Amino acid sequence: MKTYLGEFEELVLLTVASLGEEAYGVSIQQDIETRCKRTISIGALHSTITRLEEKGFLKSWLGGATQERGGRSKRYYEITQAGKKAVAESKNMRDELWSLSKVKLSLK
Amino acid sequence: MKQRQPPKLARKLFEWYCGQAKVNDLLGDLDEWFYLNQKNKSALAAKWLYWKQVLSLVFSYAVRRRKQQAKVSDFASSSFSVAILNNYFKIAARNLYKHKYFSIVNAVGLAIGMSVSLLLITLYVHVCTFDNFHAQKENIYRVITSHRTVDREWELALSPFSIAERLNSELVGIEKTVRINSSFSADVVSGNLNIPLQGYYTEPSFLQVFNYPLISGNPLSALQKPNSILLTETAARKLFNTTDVLGRTFEVTGQGNFEVAGVLLDPPKNSHMVFEALVSHSTLPPAEQTYSGDFKDWTEFGRQYVYVRVKDESATAGLEKYLAELSGEASKRAEAKIDFRLQALTDINPGRDLVAGLGQQWDTTGLIIFGVICLLILLPACFNYANISIARALKRSKEIGLRKTMGGLKNQIFFQFITETVVITLISLLGALIIFYFIRAEFQSMMVSGSMLDLSLTWKVSWAFFIFAMFTGLLAGFFPAMHFAGLNPIQALKSQGGKRSSKNRIRKGLTVFQFSLSLCFIIALILFSRQYQYTLNFDFGFQREGIVDVQLQDVKPEQFRNEFSKLASVSKMSMASHILGVSMTSAQVRSVDKNDSLDVAHIFIDQQYLDIFKLKLLAGKNFPNEIWQREKYIIVNEEFVKDFQLGTPTEAIGKLFSIGGKDVEIIGVMQNFNYRRISQKIGRFLFRMNPEEFVVANLNVNFLDTYGSLAQMESVWKTLEPEKKFEARFFDDEIRESYDFYETLLKLVGFLGLLALSISLLGLLGMVVYTSETKIKEVGIRKVMGASTPSIILLLSKDYLKLMLWATLFAIPVSTLVANNFLAAMQHYHVTLSFWDILLSLAILLGLGLATIASQTFKTASTNPAETLRAE
Numbered sequence: 001m002k003t004y005l006g007e008f009e010e011l012v013l014l015t016v017a018s019l020g021e022e023a024y025g026v027s028i029q030q031d032i033e034t035r036c037k038r039t040i041s042i043g044a045l046h047s048t049i050t051r052l053e054e055k056g057f058l059k060s061w062l063g064g065a066t067q068e069r070g071g072r073s074k075r076y077y078e079i080t081q082a083g084k085k086a087v088a089e090s091k092n093m094r095d096e097l098w099s100l101s102k103v104k105l106s107l108k
Numbered sequence: 109m110k111q112r113q114p115p116k117l118a119r120k121l122f123e124w125y126c127g128q129a130k131v132n133d134l135l136g137d138l139d140e141w142f143y144l145n146q147k148n149k150s151a152l153a154a155k156w157l158y159w160k161q162v163l164s165l166v167f168s169y170a171v172r173r174r175k176q177q178a179k180v181s182d183f184a185s186s187s188f189s190v191a192i193l194n195n196y197f198k199i200a201a202r203n204l205y206k207h208k209y210f211s212i213v214n215a216v217g218l219a220i221g222m223s224v225s226l227l228l229i230t231l232y233v234h235v236c237t238f239d240n241f242h243a244q245k246e247n248i249y250r251v252i253t254s255h256r257t258v259d260r261e262w263e264l265a266l267s268p269f270s271i272a273e274r275l276n277s278e279l280v281g282i283e284k285t286v287r288i289n290s291s292f293s294a295d296v297v298s299g300n301l302n303i304p305l306q307g308y309y310t311e312p313s314f315l316q317v318f319n320y321p322l323i324s325g326n327p328l329s330a331l332q333k334p335n336s337i338l339l340t341e342t343a344a345r346k347l348f349n350t351t352d353v354l355g356r357t358f359e360v361t362g363q364g365n366f367e368v369a370g371v372l373l374d375p376p377k378n379s380h381m382v383f384e385a386l387v388s389h390s391t392l393p394p395a396e397q398t399y400s401g402d403f404k405d406w407t408e409f410g411r412q413y414v415y416v417r418v419k420d421e422s423a424t425a426g427l428e429k430y431l432a433e434l435s436g437e438a439s440k441r442a443e444a445k446i447d448f449r450l451q452a453l454t455d456i457n458p459g460r461d462l463v464a465g466l467g468q469q470w471d472t473t474g475l476i477i478f479g480v481i482c483l484l485i486l487l488p489a490c491f492n493y494a495n496i497s498i499a500r501a502l503k504r505s506k507e508i509g510l511r512k513t514m515g516g517l518k519n520q521i522f523f524q525f526i527t528e529t530v531v532i533t534l535i536s537l538l539g540a541l542i543i544f545y546f547i548r549a550e551f552q553s554m555m556v557s558g559s560m561l562d563l564s565l566t567w568k569v570s571w572a573f574f575i576f577a578m579f580t581g582l583l584a585g586f587f588p589a590m591h592f593a594g595l596n597p598i599q600a601l602k603s604q605g606g607k608r609s610s611k612n613r614i615r616k617g618l619t620v621f622q623f624s625l626s627l628c629f630i631i632a633l634i635l636f637s638r639q640y641q642y643t644l645n646f647d648f649g650f651q652r653e654g655i656v657d658v659q660l661q662d663v664k665p666e667q668f669r670n671e672f673s674k675l676a677s678v679s680k681m682s683m684a685s686h687i688l689g690v691s692m693t694s695a696q697v698r699s700v701d702k703n704d705s706l707d708v709a710h711i712f713i714d715q716q717y718l719d720i721f722k723l724k725l726l727a728g729k730n731f732p733n734e735i736w737q738r739e740k741y742i743i744v745n746e747e748f749v750k751d752f753q754l755g756t757p758t759e760a761i762g763k764l765f766s767i768g769g770k771d772v773e774i775i776g777v778m779q780n781f782n783y784r785r786i787s788q789k790i791g792r793f794l795f796r797m798n799p800e801e802f803v804v805a806n807l808n809v810n811f812l813d814t815y816g817s818l819a820q821m822e823s824v825w826k827t828l829e830p831e832k833k834f835e836a837r838f839f840d841d842e843i844r845e846s847y848d849f850y851e852t853l854l855k856l857v858g859f860l861g862l863l864a865l866s867i868s869l870l871g872l873l874g875m876v877v878y879t880s881e882t883k884i885k886e887v888g889i890r891k892v893m894g895a896s897t898p899s900i901i902l903l904l905s906k907d908y909l910k911l912m913l914w915a916t917l918f919a920i921p922v923s924t925l926v927a928n929n930f931l932a933a934m935q936h937y938h939v940t941l942s943f944w945d946i947l948l949s950l951a952i953l954l955g956l957g958l959a960t961i962a963s964q965t966f967k968t969a970s971t972n973p974a975e976t977l978r979a980e
Binding site: 026042043046047049054068069073075 | 132133134135136137138139140141143144160161163164165166167168169170171173174
């Protein structure tokens with residue numbers, strides 16, 4: 001396996017991608033919490049984001065301060081080419097397994 | 109709804125924890141969450157959640173990582189290249205050149221500090237090579253003995269010959285055993301000179317086990333026949349002026365004729381065995397040769413050494429077990445706990461401190477003590493370097509600030525400064541080598557077996573020196589390098605140089621330590637020299653002047669007396685077995701009445717002895733003036749009377765004792781006098797009378813012309829014993845020589861003190877120069893405002909004066925305590941440290957210190973302010 005993506009890492013990467021230009025700390029956390037119906041800690045989220053940055057799957061820049069933030073700027077995240085490749089690989093592998101499945105996986 | 113602020117404490121905590129890390133976005137996120145939570149939940153819940161998030165972040169990898177990144181500039185690169193090393197060297201060289209004065213002070217200080225250590229390194233390297241030339245060195249062992257009785261314990265390098273015999277006959281796995289008796293000592297008659305020759309009695313296996321090659325002769329048969337001898341090259345030259353001496357014979361006084369069975373190469377300097385000759389074991393008197401089954405074989409084995417060569421490592425276990433069995437057997441017979449053990453040949457040097465070691469012995473403890481002394485000298489030198497470097501950090505701070513801003517990592521800066529220090533220590537190494545050359549000869553002459561040491565510079569030693577210099581560089585450079593590496597680039601660029609009082613305190617502490625050490629050395633020096641004087645002028649309780657001791661050698665005492673009493677310069681004469689105050693013998697003395705026995709020191713004398721040495725009798729009388737037939741009387745001292753509880757001196761007269769089977773009666777009691785070195789208390793002592801024991805004549809002389817009288821004596825001697833050299837010494841010279849130890853100690857302490865003192869003065873000089881330099885403008889302004897030169901000198905010197913006073917406060921109690929206890933333990937009769945000693949040492953230290961300070965401060969204080977302020 002070339003790269004290893006954890007379940008939460010994959011989730012964060014996909015969320016960043018789905019949020020497009022509006023992906024920053026709070027929005028990512030809110031999106032994951034509402035979508036997955038689970039609470040995640042801010043520390044765990046940022047640790048994962050940091051690791052993804054180190055792996056080169058995410059890049060970030062500063063911008064967009066608001067009143068609610070006490071005038072502090074947001075750090076926006078964007079998925080990189082390597083990140084796209086990593087999620088694509090992960091998806092391919094899953095699709096392959098889905099298609100190969102001898103058991104009927106679909107619940108409908 | 110009222111807009112609330114997030115909990116301040118939580119935010120403060122977070123900000124404090126993150127420090128320099130960039131976490132603005134995280135704080136923004138936290139605020140946004142707080143705002144959102146406030147809308148949906150209660151204020152308390154929002155606050156609680158804020159706290160929870162802060163803690164979650166504090167323990168997260170994200171913040172940890174950001175903190176790490178904050179330490180490093182964005183330009184940082186941790187890659188390492190030779191180019192950067194080149195740059196370090198270049199910068200180091202330029203800096204050393206630019207600040208020549210400090211470089212010289214530092215280099216000289218380190219050179220002095222390192223010089224003694226170089227001696228230790230050479231010595232250690234040499235000692236480690238001991239006995240490495242034997243072919244099977246790892247399979248050769250020596251049997252050593254530990255001998256414990258109720259009140260004494262000895263660790264002996266000796267072991268009885270009986271062991272060798274038992275091993276040969278009873279144990280397998282032993283290849284060879286070698287018995288060595290170290291007592292061979294002879295006077296070789298050659299013309300009308302006597303040439304001394306020293307060596308071992310040993311057997312043919314010696315040449316097979318050890319690697320001492322023969323130049324001529326047959327190694328298998330060389331040590332077989334009685335009276336056959338092997339000479340080393342040097343010994344052969346000494347006796348015959350040639351090494352081609354196979355088969356020649358020579359006469360040894362009292363031991364008959366010996367035949368040269370071969371010539372050996374000289375044993376190398378790293379051989380622990382030192383000999384000029386090897387004599388066949390069969391030459392020894394039969395009683396000393398072999399195992400007789402007598403219990404004495406297990407208890408009396410002076411000068412007997414047993415070496416064993418085993419087949420391989422595995423045989424040692426069996427050997428040790430067997431030795432344990434023998435130990436048990438020996439313990440039973442000797443009424444003492446005796447343990448025979450193995451000592452590997454390579455463990456002999458450096459090794460344990462054993463009694464009666466064969467040849468050269470270097471014990472580990474001694475080396476460790478030497479090492480501690482070296483560290484005591486080296487460390488202050490390193491302190492100096494650290495001190496001066498940190499003090500001067502201000503001058504370098506711009507460079508460091510710039511390096512850090514441009515991406516210099518902490519460990520890179522650290523490495524740069526270590527490199528710089530190593531460069532300077534390598535320069536100092538050259539200086540240290542020069543000092544080392546000068547002190548080496550003196551050192552060798554001080555050591556007992558110094559002349560046998562090989563302290564030359566080999567490749568190995570040079571490498572050790574190089575590594576040592578690197579190590580010193582690390583030691584000296586560690587603190588300054590840490591200091592520089594830890595500088596904050598912003599402060600450094602502002603030239604604030606991180607003024608932290610804790611570092612100042614350490615620096616001051618180090619200076620105080622150095623001066624305390626110097627003061628201790630000075631005090632020790634003064635104390636030892638006073639003790640030396642005290643010893644020389646000590647009232648031993650007997651006459652020392654005007655007495656010449658002549659060795660009787662083989663001349664009959666009566667004959668000697670007859671001939672020498674004819675001389676005009678000799679007024680009185682007596683004979684004795686030992687030299688008073690220097691040597692003596694001892695024996696068990698048993699009280700006939702009380703039946704208890706004690707060990708008593710004694711000397712054999714004649715009737716004139718008490719008169720010549722002006723010894724006072726308290727009771728009784730001198731030995732009777734009659735023709736001697738057998739020992740009848742003894743004269744004892746006060747301590748003897750006290751120890752045997754004989755009451756008053758008068759009551760003691762006539763009491764009967766037995767010494768070595770002879771019954772004797774106390775005829776006189778004399779006043780106590782120092783019959784042995786004054787390091788020991790006067791104990792019980794007695795005089796015996798037995799002309800057979802006489803070896804030395806004491807002539808009471810009245811010299812008008814010393815040289816002429818001695819020449820006269822020599823001519824009389826020639827008529828008595830034409831073949832032997834006339835050996836006469838002044839008695840007080842002999843006494844003085846027996847205290848040579850003090851002189852050596854004095855030299856040693858003096859030298860070390862000189863080193864310590866010069867190192868601390870150099871350190872002081874460096875610091876004073878630095879302060880004077882940095883304060884030069886301040887001084888200029890003060891002078892313009894009307895300050896006088898003396899007041900400025902005081903201003904500049906004040907701090908250092910304070911440090912020196914602190915040092916005095918520490919040093920005086922410590923040195924008083926150590927000096928008095930140490931001297932008291934070493935010397936029973938000793939001087940005590942007086943107020944005047946301390947005052948004198950203090951005057952020396954302060955005098956030198958003040959001179960150093962004044963030399964610099966005066967210069968600064970007297971400069972024309974116009975010169976220093978012109979640039980402003």
